[in-house]
Structures are given as structure tokens and as C-alpha cells.
Amino acid sequence: MVSWKPVNVPKTTGDRLSLALRGGSVSGGIEHRAWVEINLSAIAHNVKQIKTVLSPQTALMAVVKADAYGHGAISVAQATCEAGAKGLAVATIPEGIELREAGIDQPILVLGAAHTPEEVKAIAHWNLQATLCTPQQALLFSQTLNTCNQTLSVHLNIDTGMSRLGTAWQQATEFVQLVQRLPNLTLVGIYSHFATADSPDQTVMRQQHQRFQQVIDNIKTLEHWDFSQPSQRPCLHISNSAAALTDQALHYDLVRVGLAVYGLYPAPHLQSTVQLQPAMQVKARVTQVKTLDADTGVSYGYRYVTEKPTKIAVVGIGYADGVPRNLSNKMQVLIRGQFVPQIGAVTMDQLMLDVSSIPDLQVGEIVTLLGQDGKYSISADDWADTLGTISWEILCGFKHRLPRII
Numbered sequence: 001m002v003s004w005k006p007v008n009v010p011k012t013t014g015d016r017l018s019l020a021l022r023g024g025s026v027s028g029g030i031e032h033r034a035w036v037e038i039n040l041s042a043i044a045h046n047v048k049q050i051k052t053v054l055s056p057q058t059a060l061m062a063v064v065k066a067d068a069y070g071h072g073a074i075s076v077a078q079a080t081c082e083a084g085a086k087g088l089a090v091a092t093i094p095e096g097i098e099l100r101e102a103g104i105d106q107p108i109l110v111l112g113a114a115h116t117p118e119e120v121k122a123i124a125h126w127n128l129q130a131t132l133c134t135p136q137q138a139l140l141f142s143q144t145l146n147t148c149n150q151t152l153s154v155h156l157n158i159d160t161g162m163s164r165l166g167t168a169w170q171q172a173t174e175f176v177q178l179v180q181r182l183p184n185l186t187l188v189g190i191y192s193h194f195a196t197a198d199s200p201d202q203t204v205m206r207q208q209h210q211r212f213q214q215v216i217d218n219i220k221t222l223e224h225w226d227f228s229q230p231s232q233r234p235c236l237h238i239s240n241s242a243a244a245l246t247d248q249a250l251h252y253d254l255v256r257v258g259l260a261v262y263g264l265y266p267a268p269h270l271q272s273t274v275q276l277q278p279a280m281q282v283k284a285r286v287t288q289v290k291t292l293d294a295d296t297g298v299s300y301g302y303r304y305v306t307e308k309p310t311k312i313a314v315v316g317i318g319y320a321d322g323v324p325r326n327l328s329n330k331m332q333v334l335i336r337g338q339f340v341p342q343i344g345a346v347t348m349d350q351l352m353l354d355v356s357s358i359p360d361l362q363v364g365e366i367v368t369l370l371g372q373d374g375k376y377s378i379s380a381d382d383w384a385d386t387l388g389t390i391s392w393e394i395l396c397g398f399k400h401r402l403p404r405i406i
């Protein structure tokens with residue numbers, strides 16, 4: 001799964017980063033043209049900050065799907081659990097296996113749906129917790145586990161209005177009763193997911209919450225559970241980052257927090273809640289500097305043409321690394337603590353900058369695409385705003401190609 005090799009930077013070095021970037025002993029002489037820096041202290045800080053708004057009975061589950069939103073699932077899983085997370089959530093079975101293979105022994109919930117006996121066996125073999133979305137799935141799980149004489153901890157996903165996975169809230173009671181009857185399944189959780197928790201208008205979220213509460217009130221009357229004893233009943237959860245930062249009444253037994261762990265706010269109106277630190281920075285190097293005449297086209301399609309003689313820098317990062325091509329001509333980067341405009345189409349592996357404001361710029365100098373350089377910083381929210389998308393998508397764009405420096 002992991003296509004990059006983490007760079008092992010010796011802890012004793014004074015300036016770890018500059019050593020790492022120069023290659024040398026750190027990366028076997030290969031100079032990285034671009035890289036992602038992950039600050040695990042920021043991740044730990046964010047977990048502790050989020051915990052300040054949780055009541056002591058509410059656990060924090062760190063959502064580390066999509067390689068921890070591009071931050072590296074294994075190291076983020078370790079850092080969040082050390083900082084007090086009580087479980088992990090992934091989207092797919094291979095994501096869960098990756099964590100188990102790395103020796104992580106926390107509960108791991110697979111949020112996605114499994115449909116084949118092979119998937120069921122893999123979930124059981126790796127001691128993952130499964131999400132059951134439909135009665136058919138529950139039957140498949142129970143039968144498959146029966147043949148191999150294993151039991152599995154399962155969470156039921158109830159659709160209260162997201163219209164994604166899950167059994168409709170109106171049928172939730174029957175679903176719960178079915179799963180209780182089926183052998184080889186241990187019902188450890190019942191959950192739902194909000195569609196609009198990041199909106200300042202809480203109407204839909206409150207309606208979903210009411211439906212979830214209705215489901216709970218209905219199943220409370222089933223004889224099997226003592227709801228006053230959290231250990232005697234399934235764990236209840238519905239909140240993502242936005243809901244976790246909005247209201248304790250939405251927290252129940254645990255909150256499933258993704259984005260906020262990585263230091264970004266789900267929405268501007270939630271910025272006053274806790275103090276988060278972005279954990280990811282994206283940097284690259286200048287690989288060539290040149291001066292173009294006036295009226296010279298730059299990059300594919302000549303989407304930028306110089307008006308005057310222009311000093312440009314070529315930078316070794318492109319859309320295959322995670323810089324969205326739609327940012328072409330619309331983004332700025334930081335060099336020596338100052339903003340510099342990007343020009344022309346972003347290409348697969350490289351992009352160009354107008355560096356006329358830095359006449360003595362040298363090949364090898366560091367360009368900050370996301371993160372802080374001196375007084376200024378550029379965040380995934382800035383890119384998302386320009387593109388009309390969300391910061392989640394920007395972060396996930398960095399999960400594949402670039403080396404990570406932890």
C-alpha cells in the first residue's frame with residue numbers, strides 16, 4: 001500500500017530538515033524535488049484540544065482513512081492513540097490491515113461496506129470491527145463467520161438523512177433485532193453520519209439527531225440492554241469533526257474525528273471553538289531559474305504570456321504530486337517569506353513561478369506551497385476556496401507520490 005519510503009531523519013541533528021533536504025546521509029544522496037512535512041506534535045496537540053470539548057464519558061476515535069487524509073496512516077494512528085484517541089476508523093479493509101501489520105492494537109472500525117465472504121474473513125482475521133449497513137450483509141457476515149467458527153464485533157450504520165450507507169432509520173429497530181438474533185455477531189456499536197454538520201444552519205443536523213435519538217429510544221425498550229450501563233449496551237456515535245465542535249449533546253459515547261485532527265476547521269464559524277494547528281506542509285525546490293523575453297508564452301497552452309522581461313523559476317512539483325491543475329495561474333507560493341505568483345499551466349511534475357521580485361533566487365531554494373514561511377502561511381482552505389472545493393480533498397491529494405518527512 002505504501003508506495004513511498006519514509007525518510008528517516010536522525011533526531012540528534014540540529015537542523016533536521018535542512019539535513020534531510022540536502023540528501024547526504026539522510027536519503028542516500030537523493031535530493032527530494034518536493035516533499036510533505038508532517039508535524040506529529042501538531043496532531044497530538046489537536047487531539048488534546050478536541051478532547052477539551054468532550055465530556056469524560058465520550059471517547060475520541062481518530063479517522064485515518066485515505067492514508068490519514070494524506071498524512072500517513074501508521075504514524076498518525078500512533079500519534080493520535082498516544083495523545084488519547086481510543087480507537088481508529090478507516091474506510092477500507094486494506095487500510096485496516098496496514099495498521100494491524102504495523103502493530104497497532106487499538107480497535108479499528110472499517111466504515112465501508114463488505115460484501116464477500118473473503119472480505120468478512122479478512123475483517124475477522126485482522127481483528128477489525130465491521131460496519132453492517134443492511135440485513136443482507138448481516139446474514140452474509142453471520143453465515144460466513146459461522147463456517148469458520150469465529151465471532152466479530154460489528155457496528156450498525158443507520159441512515160438518518162445522509163442518504164449514503166446504512167439502513168433507513170425507520171427500519172432500524174428490526175435491523176437491530178435481526179443482528180441481535182444472528183449467531184457469531186457481537187453488536188458493539190450503532191452509528192449514523194451527518195450530511196450538513198459544517199453548515200451554520202443546523203436544521204438538517206438537528207433533524208438527523210432527532211431521528212437517531214428516536215432509534216435509540218426505540219431500541220432501549222428491547223429487553224437485552226441496560227442503557228444506564230454503557231458497558232452493557234452498544235456504543236452510540238454520530239458526530240464528525242464539525243458536530244464534535246458544535247454541541248456536546250451530539251457526542252454520545254464517541255466522536256469520529258478526521259479533519260480537525262489534521263488541524264483544519266470544517267467551517268469558518270467553528271474557528272472559535274478550539275485552537276487547531278495544521279499538521280501538513282508541502283514544499284518543493286527551485287530546479288531552474290531563467291529570464292524570459294517580453295511576450296513569451298509559459299507552459300502548456302500558453303495560458304500565461306509575459307508582458308515584460310520576466311525572471312521565472314521552475315519548481316519540481318506538479319499535479320501528479322497533489323497540486324491541483326485548476327490552480328494554474330491562480331495560486332501563490334512562499335519563497336524567503338514572501339508571496340510569489342505561480343504562472344502558466346501546472347504540469348504533471350513541475351510548475352513555474354514569476355520570481356522577478358527575487359532577482360538573486362538560486363536553484364535549490366525551498367518553495368512553500370502549503371504551510372508557513374516567516375510571517376505568512378498558505379492553508380489548504382486557501383486552495384479549497386480558490387477551487388470551490390473543500391480542504392478534505394486538498395489534503396487527500398497528497399497521499400500518493402511525495403516522500404513524507406515526519
Ligand SMILES: *Cc1c(COP(=O)(O)O)cnc(C)c1O
Nearest residue numbers: 063111193240241256257258259
Ligand atoms: C470521513 C468520516 C468521518 C470523519 O469526518 P471529518 O469531517 O473529517 O471529521 C466520520 N465518520 C464517517 C462515517 C466518515 O466517513
